[in-house]
Amino acid sequence: MYTLFYYPCNASLAPHFVLKAINAPYQLELVDRKKLAQKSAQYLSINPTGRIPTLVDDEFILFESAAICLYLAEKHPEAALIPADIKQKAIFNQWLMYLTSTLQTELMTYFYPERHTQNALIYDDIVRTQQTRLKDVLQIIDKQLNDNTYLVGESITVCDYILFMLCIWADEIQHPPLSFNNLNRYLKTMARDDAIQQACKIEEISLAAYAI
Incomplete structure (x- = not known):
């Protein structure tokens, strides 16, 4: 187990x-x-x-x-949470790396500005800068979702579970994921997934914001 x-x-x-x-x-x-x-x-x-x-x-x-x-x-x-086709798997790996090395990293800088400077006077400046950086990152992801139900093709992959987690974290930034048209549709679809609903119930995470 x-x-x-x-x-x-x-x-x-x-x-x-x-x-x-x-x-x-x-x-x-x-x-x-x-x-x-x-x-x-x-x-x-x-x-x-x-x-x-x-x-x-x-x-x-x-x-x-x-x-x-x-x-x-x-x-x-x-x-089937990882694509079998070699090119689809390459795209899967691309987005997995982007989520973990870019979106998650930018979020961590936003949430913990004190880790990136010894000058408390510029904490607010770091947070403001991150608002813009996060907007740019989410716009790229939103564009990817323009013609896709999920991040990589038409079935849920590991990338989607990671992205949904990161979007929950980002729900209070200046331009939250739900403010983007494609991400809004996508997140509301993902929120109906049984695995997400079960885990969120256990962890007492509200999905009310994603209700249609």
Whole structure:
């Protein structure tokens, strides 16, 4: 049985979606960020980065959200969460890298400006700059969704579960994902996915904003 070390609406959310999508037995182990449990010696013994999530599969341990999602999807190919066609898989990899290295990175800078300067006087300037950068990133994703039901073609992939997680995080920025036409349609479609609904119910994440 899989064990996912998680915290509600943290980076563990996408792997939680995937666990529901592959319909495999799993258990959740709360890592209480409010008590800095992710920095405890016990947790650091399985995840030296001190970040959430971590997946344990028997004696195999894996950290990093996207890596966990890929591992689960490849171990359960029947769920078809990674394209089989070589060109579609290349596009899948392209968007996976863009989401994790660009959108997620820009969001982290927005949420934690103090990590990027020692001058508290420019925190607000960093946040304002990130508003523009995030708008530009979301516009690119919105354009990709112009002719696609999902981010890569016409079926849900790991990319979609990661994107939905990141869009939940971004719902309070100046130009939130729901303010873009294609992303609005896409997110409302994704919110009806059983895996997302089940995981969000467990983590007590409201999907009311995505109701049609």
